[in-house]
Amino acid sequence: MDNVLQLTDVSKVIAQKQLVAPFSLSFTAGQIVALCGGNGAGKSSIIRMIAGLSKPSTGSITLNELTIEAQPEQYLSAIGYMPDDYQFTGSFTAYESLKFWGELKQQSTERVRELLALVGLQDTGKKKVHQFSKGMRQRLLLAQALLSKPALLLLDEPTNGLDPYWMKQFVSIIDETARQGTLVLFSTHQLQVAEAAADHIVLLDQGQIKLSSSYSDIKQQYGEEGIQKAYEQLFWGEEGPMKRVRS
Amino acid sequence: MNHFTTIMKRELRIGFRNPWAYSFLALFVIFMLSMLLIHQQGYSSGYSGVTGMLMNLTLYLLPLITLMLGAFSITGEKEDGSAALLYTYRLSMTSWLGGKYIGLLLVLISIVTIGYSVTGIISSFTASGFTASVYALLFIFAVLLIAAFLAIAMVIGAIASTRWQALTYVIGIWFFFIIGWSPIMIALLGQLPYLWIKPLLTIMTFFNPAEWIRVYIIAALGGGMIVGPEYYQWITWVTHPSGHIAFTLLTIGYVLGSLALAGWLWKRGRYRG
Numbered sequence: 244m245d246n247v248l249q250l251t252d253v254s255k256v257i258a259q260k261q262l263v264a265p266f267s268l269s270f271t272a273g274q275i276v277a278l279c280g281g282n283g284a285g286k287s288s289i290i291r292m293i294a295g296l297s298k299p300s301t302g303s304i305t306l307n308e309l310t311i312e313a314q315p316e317q318y319l320s321a322i323g324y325m326p327d328d329y330q331f332t333g334s335f336t337a338y339e340s341l342k343f344w345g346e347l348k349q350q351s352t353e354r355v356r357e358l359l360a361l362v363g364l365q366d367t368g369k370k371k372v373h374q375f376s377k378g379m380r381q382r383l384l385l386a387q388a389l390l391s392k393p394a395l396l397l398l399d400e401p402t403n404g405l406d407p408y409w410m411k412q413f414v415s416i417i418d419e420t421a422r423q424g425t426l427v428l429f430s431t432h433q434l435q436v437a438e439a440a441a442d443h444i445v446l447l448d449q450g451q452i453k454l455s456s457s458y459s460d461i462k463q464q465y466g467e468e469g470i471q472k473a474y475e476q477l478f479w480g481e482e483g484p485m486k487r488v489r490s
Numbered sequence: 491m492n493h494f495t496t497i498m499k500r501e502l503r504i505g506f507r508n509p510w511a512y513s514f515l516a517l518f519v520i521f522m523l524s525m526l527l528i529h530q531q532g533y534s535s536g537y538s539g540v541t542g543m544l545m546n547l548t549l550y551l552l553p554l555i556t557l558m559l560g561a562f563s564i565t566g567e568k569e570d571g572s573a574a575l576l577y578t579y580r581l582s583m584t585s586w587l588g589g590k591y592i593g594l595l596l597v598l599i600s601i602v603t604i605g606y607s608v609t610g611i612i613s614s615f616t617a618s619g620f621t622a623s624v625y626a627l628l629f630i631f632a633v634l635l636i637a638a639f640l641a642i643a644m645v646i647g648a649i650a651s652t653r654w655q656a657l658t659y660v661i662g663i664w665f666f667f668i669i670g671w672s673p674i675m676i677a678l679l680g681q682l683p684y685l686w687i688k689p690l691l692t693i694m695t696f697f698n699p700a701e702w703i704r705v706y707i708i709a710a711l712g713g714g715m716i717v718g719p720e721y722y723q724w725i726t727w728v729t730h731p732s733g734h735i736a737f738t739l740l741t742i743g744y745v746l747g748s749l750a751l752a753g754w755l756w757k758r759g760r761y762r763g
Contacts, residue, residue: 294578316580324578329571334507346496347579387575 247272247426248293248395252302255288255450262288263450265301270428270443272394275421277437278430279474280447286430287327288450290399293428294324306395323393325384327400327430331372337364337383340372341390348391358386361416363409377404385413389420396420398429402436414440438470446474493585494592501563501593511597514555518605521551526609530616541624541711548632549700552602554664556639557646560594561656564647583753587644591749598636602629624711631707634741638699641748648755667700699744706737 246269254265263285270276278286291297293304295311295318303310309318331340337359345355359365362382367375372383381404388396396417402410410433417427417440431437437444444461446454454461454473465472505511525544567573576586606629613625642663650656666674675694679687695701709728727733 296574296577319578319580322578324575326571326575329575330569332566332570333504335503339503343496343500344579347493347576347581 245272246270247307248428249305250289250293250302251304253289253292253299253304254301255285255292255297256300261450263292264452266452267302268445268452268455270426272424272426273421274426274443275417275441276426276428276443276445277441278428278445278447279432279434279437279470280430281432283449284447285450286432286447287399289447290324290397290428290430293395294322294397295319320391321394323388323391323396323425325388325396325398325401327403329380329384331375331380331383333373334371336369337367337372337375337379340383341386344387345390350390354390358389361389362386363412378406378409381405382409385416389416392423393425396425396427396429398427400431401429402431402433410436411439434471434474444470444473446470493579493581494589497581497585497589498593498596501590502596504563505594505597506600510559511601514559515601515604518551518601519608521547522605522609523612526613526616541628542708544628545631545704545707548628548635549668549704552632552635553639553668553700554660556598556636557643557660557664558657559598560591560640560643561646561650561660562653563590563594564644565650565653565656569652583757587648587749587753587756591640591644595637595640598640599633602632602636606632627707627710631703634703634707635700637745638703638741638748641745641752642699644752645748645755648752648759667698671698671701696740699741702737702740 249269251267252265253263253267254261255263278289280286288297292299293306295315306318306321309321311318333340335343338355341355341359342352345352356365362385364379364383364386367379372380375383381401385398385401388398398417402413405413414436417429421427429440438458442458444454444456444458445452456464458470461470461473525547528543564573567576606625610625643660646656646659646663650659675691679690682690695705706728709725728737
């Protein structure tokens, strides 16, 4: 199958500090890829480079053989992006916010309503978005990223603030999206989400890719505990994971 | 609906839903009514001490409010992450900055129009209100100040990363253009040979929109003598029919030039993270 996203020798250096070491990866349509790692691992830096928000220091990124430098309009129209650091401050309702984004992406009000229902925000009425809980805002941002049925869905920490029910719903939403041919790439530090949703895992630590493998290969190599075991072995080593300290 | 209209409509919604718009409206109405009361204490037509005072107070208030609201609107989007998200929406710079500019312009002009309308209605019931032509010119003065300083605000918004940084730039630029301009000009031009003063002052005036808008409106009000002998050439030029066309082109050019600069600065900063 042809690669949808091709990252070749990509790296990011800011003020002589290497945020992401050079790496090459490629993914095909319909894959769900999880970028896992702790704080400062470089997950968001990679997502921002793919979204065109930050220029790679080296290397190239192509999406359906398009580059942001040569074909910015076509490149960006193939992306649905959900940021991690978005703050809702305006006095808009969920419908008004999504309708605004929908108009920018030439989407109908039916599509806007359909997505609001998908993320469970159809009954929020006149409640302003800045009064929403973190989880509700995350769901609205997810709906925004899904608006145009993009070829690449880029989600930066999408499950932050989601309760267990919506975490499960999130997994089924992105699974359904991938089934329709979208490449889904999301960052998370919640390994259980990666384990539940992804079919390719990239483990990052301090800007270095420590492991990039399919879920089935990880499971084969590390056993039933899969990614959790891989993470423990790669990052915690002999020290082992955090344990309960109170008796 | 195109991107430009969508951005403009959103800006209008934000503007009219925010409490600051109504605070500014109340402040502006009080200010206008005070001016009307002062004006009623003695009748005069054309340019008078009261119209001069009204212009000066408008010069203090409007550029500052416009600069703050315009610059905060842009830097706010940066701080909230909205600008980053909209980068991924294939928005052209014309749609993004142009839509924001026109949206904010309409909000501010609406506020000023309400202020002038309330005062105008009350003024029509009194014997010694402003004459219609003076009132219209004062309104045009306010609108032109908003248009020019809002364009400068877009440049500040493109440069500043945070609202606090924008506030620092806004106060600096406002102080330089409105308060500091005359003393700085007097101090600098006073050091030069006499024959250089007039041409240099003319050139320098083009850099400060508050100054050339003020000179234009004062001349149109028939008070050209008040601005001093250095501006006599301007007065002759402004009162000539081609002067109005040149002034209109100058204003449009200033606004478009500032917006183009803001767009260039915005694009330049895009990949810097």
